[in-house]
Amino acid sequence: MNFSHQNYRDQFVAACLTGLPGTAENWFRRLDEVVDGVVVAEAVSADATGEPPLRSLSALGDLGALGVQVPAEYGGLGFGDGAACLVVERVAQACASTAAILMFHYQVVRRTLAFGADSWRDDDLRGFATGSLIGASAWTERATTKNKENLQTRLRSQGSRLTLDGEKTFCTGLSAAGVVHVLAETELDGGRQGATFVRVDAKDPGVRISAPYPLLGLRASGTASVELRGVDLAPTDLVGEPGSGRALMGHNHEVCLNPGLLALGAAAGAFEDACLMVTGRLADTQPRTGAEQVRASLADTLVSVETSYAYAALAVAACADGASPVVSSKFKLQASAAAEEITGALLHTVGSRGFLSTFPLERRLRDARATALMGPSNSLIRDRITDHLLTTDTLPEADHDQR
Known part of the structure; x- marks a missing residue:
């Protein structure tokens, strides 16, 4: 329940919806209903337990909110990044933790659209569109600098396959994710290519996700650590070219x-x-x-x-x-x-x-x-x-x- 009509949002909403058809405004009215109903109802309990707000994420997925940027040809709404910004802000009014999971998911969607490999790009986009797949990123480590230098997570070639080993910390949305884009120092065919993103299935047997952190705020954002031990990958699992990781972060x-x-x-x-x-x-x-x-x-x-x-x-x-x-x-x-x-x-x-x-x-x-x-x-x-x-x-x- 709001006190005001929130006229202070008008310019921001208009900027986010620029160039979109009237159907977008109708969809956002439906989003309001889900937020004011399901998300508001779960916000307090999720904050208290620190567990990801799965009911809210499910309701948002059913609405198509996880695929707001995904083109219609893959089953998404095709509204673009501006609309994604508006979804995050609107959900954050009710539960900033749920919004945080969405925000990092949308970064994965953008990366998939721009740099995803043919072998998995289309399937991931369809999963995002239906709400059956949530994405998260893992780039922070205990000893890295502000520019993510000195990465200890390593992606190495083993014949025709790749092996990923390391540990990532403070990964938001990780507890709810089905796919994770991991930033790793890449050593392929005897050379060092630098930081590279690689797509990892969160259910891979070599992936171990910790319990959510006991945070000061954003307690239900599913922020956790992930251990990667001998994760077997293919060269097609790279997100972008070898060594392009920092450019993709940009x-x-x-x-x-x-x-x-x-x-x-x-x-x-x-x-x-x-x-x-x-x-x-x-x-x-x-x-x-x-x-x-x-x-x-x-x-x-x-x-x-x-x-x-x-x-x-x-x-x-x-x-x-x-x-x-x-x-x-x-x-x-x-x-x-x-x-x-x-x-x-x-x-x-x-x-x-x-x-x-x-x-x-x-x-x-x-x-x-x-x-x-x-x-x-x-x-x-x-x-x-x-x-x-x-x-x-x-x-x-x-x-x-x-x-």
Whole structure:
């Protein structure tokens, strides 16, 4: 249940649906029904147990949400990446954990469409379209640098076959995934080609997935580790060319399918929840709108939410027009930093009940904080933005370096 008509989303929604037929708007109305019904109902219990929200994922799959980017010829909706951004944001208003699984799944869908091999590409796309197959990625390791250097996971050639060994950590959506794109250092035919993505069946006997991590926020996002021991693969299981792994990771930044969408939805959900609480429309709450501090806080947070959505609309539109990948990074930084501030301020606004886990704001705060920590972390993004700023040709020449 929302307090407002959420007019602050209008520009963002329009940007995500640009160029799509009216059937897309009709489909999103059906998505609203699933989110307000199934996803909302499971959000609290999933957060409490830390288990993936399988009922929600099943309902979304039945609706076709897992195949929103998949072309119609494979049974998908064919709405594209902008619509996928809108699905993630809308679901995040109800459950950011479910939205996180979707977000990383959509990255796998994009990678499959652009770089999938003929031997498995079509089958995976059909699985995504029907909701029977969920994708996840595994690139983080305990000792890797911010650019995923020093990978210890190895993909080696063994005659006509390939063998994969290693361990990956903090893999979001892993507990619900049927297929995983693993980033590994590749050594084929005696040479080293560098980081490469490879497609792995999550049920392969050489794959061992840990229990979900006990996280601060996004607790039901199915984030786990995976051990890979002697996984037998074919050369056709490579995703893209050998050594193209880092370029394919950069492919993720061409659109706004990143944790900024989770933060955006969490902030909007928190604002609507707070309005319901301070107006006494939630059970066990009393009206508090006569207090000057409450009124001022609501005004400030509304402007912050509107600002985040306006920036999101610009970022989605810019990425659709082929803007620099730094645009999506800026969006993630702005949305997650704002969500942390918004949820923190609203927690104080609603009074003591805001700190109870029986009310949704406490979960929103934890989820918003998790988006800021989620890779790429905001500290890394600030480095990227500054590097881009200092190397752009549009900057005037300085008389001297003032560092």
